[in-house]
Amino acid sequence: MRTSGTYRVEAVMRFLPAHGYDIEVVTLPTEWMDYQSREGFPGGEVDAHQPESPTDPIIRYVSTVRYLNWLQRAILVPDLLTIWARSAARQMSSRLKDIDVVYATSPPYSGMVAAQRLADALGVPCVQELRDPPSFHRSIRRRSSFFGRRMVRFERKYLSRADHVITVTPRTRSRLLELHPRLDPKRMHVVTNGYPDIEVDPSRSGRDPSRFTVTYVGTFQGSVKAREESVFTPAVLMEGISELPPDQVSLRIVGSVSGQQKKNIGKLDPNGVVEFLGLVDREIALAEVAAADVAVILADDDDWWIGRKAFEYLRYAHTILAVVPPGDTTDLLRSHKRVDVVSPYELEGIGPALAARFEQWRRGDWERGPVPEGIQTDESCVAGIAEVLELALQDADTGAG
Known part of the structure; x- marks a missing residue:
């Protein structure tokens, strides 16, 4: 059926x-x-x-x-x-x-x-x-x-x-x-x-390898103009990015973003670190996830749900920044070392998490680990x-x- x-x-x-x-x-x-x-x-x-x-x-x-x-x-x-x-x-x-x-x-x-x-x-x-x-x-x-x-x-x-x-x-x-x-x-x-057990080629991404690359695939919730309590918006993510050297960082957004959203995000991005990739096919999206230094995943406020994206990211992403509430998704992601979990009710944790990963990247301590155990194809x-x-x-x- x-x-x-x-x-x-x-x-x-x-x-x-x-x-x-x-x-x-x-x-x-x-x-x-x-x-x-x-x-x-x-x-x-x-x-x-x-x-x-x-x-x-x-x-x-x-x-x-x-x-x-x-x-x-x-x-x-x-x-x-x-x-x-x-x-x-x-x-x-x-x-x-x-x-x-x-x-x-x-x-x-x-x-x-x-x-x-x-x-x-x-x-x-x-x-x-x-x-x-x-x-x-x-x-x-x-x-x-x-x-x-x-x-x-x-x-x-x-x-x-x-x-x-x-x-x-x-x-x-x-x-x-x-x-x-x-x-x-x-x-x-x-x-x-x-997760789909397919060959994903990170080289298909157009990212600049000399920059610390943060990639977000999806849409944003709430207002695109301002920071809102417990709501993941561009403003929240830009706050974390703004704490990093602008000439060494890139934020790539994959997905549908309206003209008004781009305009509002642009106001939060005086240094031009944001790149909009628009809608792409599934394999290209996964290539962007695989090529990113940090892939951002957003889960909704249902603590009983583990979306397919969590498994795809665990399979293909180098490192994950997960903005998820306590629940099944958090329990799954916290069990893996390559994941930083931030509660949607404590969004101020995004900046320190990105800063710590940036320092790790700058030191060259950035080898990709094995596919985590306990996730299935x-x-x-x-x-x-x-x-x-x-x-x-x-x-x-x-x-x-």
């Missing part, structure tokens, strides 16, 4: 066939077109089904009208695609043949609905993977308590019906078990994200998912499901 927003599913399609599975994908037509446009996407190796719902035109219209969109979000649980999910499950239950197990990764959370309904109709086990559990999601927590309670009930319903559940961090698993104490711990699994991540699928099939064979 295909849902949006993750390279994890792309890895599943790439590596799961090696574990003896043929893959049938059910997804939205627009999502499939988007994923097929990616370079190296393995979509040609799977059968894709793109059912449409007769209500799709209405849903698309509602989503563009501000107040109607707000109304549907208050009424439809879990999300706008719920109607499509039910229709897709109904259509595909008569089209799909010889299916052994249904796997869904969410969000969007309507994928949970489609997967469970399809599995029930086909009489096969269902494995639900929650990258971001609905009850944890910040956008849901910001809504009314009434909507939040409905989402918790939705989550409990579909996790209880699933044969097995995959989470992506230990903290996610433990919190779900606390929130839903009737869930069977033996059916709750952890399979962390991985995309291929090993999929192997973990395959193990859970096999457990679901074994339970179905023995009647334990």
Whole structure:
């Protein structure tokens, strides 16, 4: 069951066939077109089904009208695609043949609905993977308590019906078990994200090797004009950079930066140390990370989440400056010597951390260390998912499901 927003599913399609599975994908037509446009996407190796719902035109219209969109979000649980999910499950239950197990990764959370309904109709086990559990999601927590309670009930319903559940961090698993104490711990699994085991060539970066290079890949949160408490902004990073000799340092920003953001950042950069690279493809972005003397990573304020970027940086970056809150990401990163961790609530620590690494670089004490142990590739991540699928099939064979 295909849902949006993750390279994890792309890895599943790439590596799961090696574990003896043929893959049938059910997804939205627009999502499939988007994923097929990616370079190296393995979509040609799977059968894709793109059912449409007769209500799709209405849903698309509602989503563009501000107040109607707000109304549907208050009424439809879990999300706008719920109607499509039910229709897709109904259509595909008569089209799909010889299916052994249904796997869904969410969000969007309507994928949970489609997967469970399809599995029930086909009489096969269902494995639900929650990258971001609905009850944890910040956008849901910001809504009314009434909507939040409905989402918790939705989550409990579909996790209880699933044969097995995959989470992506230990903290996610433990919190779900606390929130839903009737869930069977033996059916709750952890399979962390991985990194793409590809050849990354740092020489593809255009950095000046004579300068201490700090690289940031991504976007900024909050205002680009000023320093804000517990918010990582260009001003915060520029404060740390400004403490270093301007003729020996470079800050390379990879990602989408608007004209206004560039203008405001320019006001903070009288010495011209900032370089804007814009949007680049994935391999170039990783080359920039690998070539940097310090790669900056920003994690959001969800202490239960470990994003894919953390694993990619641990694999390819020389040294990492991580602005992350206490939690699973911090626990992972702190275990490695090449990482400086700064709390988003103590941003004044960025300057001293960069200064210490700059002195280390200037002394020439700057050899790249080995890839840290305890992080896994995309291929090993999929192997973990395959193990859970096999457990679901074994339970179905023995009647334990």
